Amino acid sequence: MYPKISIIILTSMFLISSIGAIENVSVTISENSYITGNNIYLGDIAYIESSNEKLKKEIEKLVISPAAEPGMTVSLHIGYIKSRIRSQGIDPNSIVWKGADSTKVQTKSITISAPEIVSSATSFIINTTKVPKEQIKIEPIVDIKPITLPYGKPEIKVEPITNTPTKGIIPTQIYSINRWQRM
Numbered sequence: 001m002y003p004k005i006s007i008i009i010l011t012s013m014f015l016i017s018s019i020g021a022i023e024n025v026s027v028t029i030s031e032n033s034y035i036t037g038n039n040i041y042l043g044d045i046a047y048i049e050s051s052n053e054k055l056k057k058e059i060e061k062l063v064i065s066p067a068a069e070p071g072m073t074v075s076l077h078i079g080y081i082k083s084r085i086r087s088q089g090i091d092p093n094s095i096v097w098k099g100a101d102s103t104k105v106q107t108k109s110i111t112i113s114a115p116e117i118v119s120s121a122t123s124f125i126i127n128t129t130k131v132p133k134e135q136i137k138i139e140p141i142v143d144i145k146p147i148t149l150p151y152g153k154p155e156i157k158v159e160p161i162t163n164t165p166t167k168g169i170i171p172t173q174i175y176s177i178n179r180w181q182r183m
Contacts, residue, residue, distance in 0.1 A: 025050045029099035040065045070109035070150045108151035114144040
């Protein structure tokens with residue numbers, strides 16, 4: 001009977017020691033946050049205080065969740081945030097938690113309008129053919145809708161679908177990141 005008890009005690013001690021306790025750290029969760037990347041880090045959604053600057057920077061970089069799509073919002077509850085902290089080896093009970101019980105995190109975005117898309121196509125045709133702007137007429141074959149992209153300076157690319165123009169028509173596709181439209 002004694003060997004089983006000692007095995008259970010040793011196993012419990014190992015599990016407790018694998019979750020690291022930290023000292024002198026407080027985390028204040030914001031009600032609303034805005035991010036620009038693909039992941040939500042604890043430092044994006046909270047103000048972190050610690051006398052140990054290295055520890056503070058490590059805690060700020062803990063991944064809490066993937067980010068929402070550009071322009072969209074994800075809500076995170078404190079229980080989920082603490083579970084993500086625990087899964088990365090830190091005992092959330094050793095942190096002083098302040099602020100909101102949940103946070104809404106919006107991924108910043110930029111919307112590119114239909115006129116901006118047509119302008120990129122026009123510039124492409126001018127640069128490719130050397131035809132004056134006055135002689136170019138853009139006629140989309142589909143309704144061009146605004147595109148929502150991650151925040152920053154998006155690059156709109158225009159490519160010909162074929163290298164052989166027919167009757168002065170250059171079919172093109174316009175894209176940025178994973179979104180594209182044919183014209």
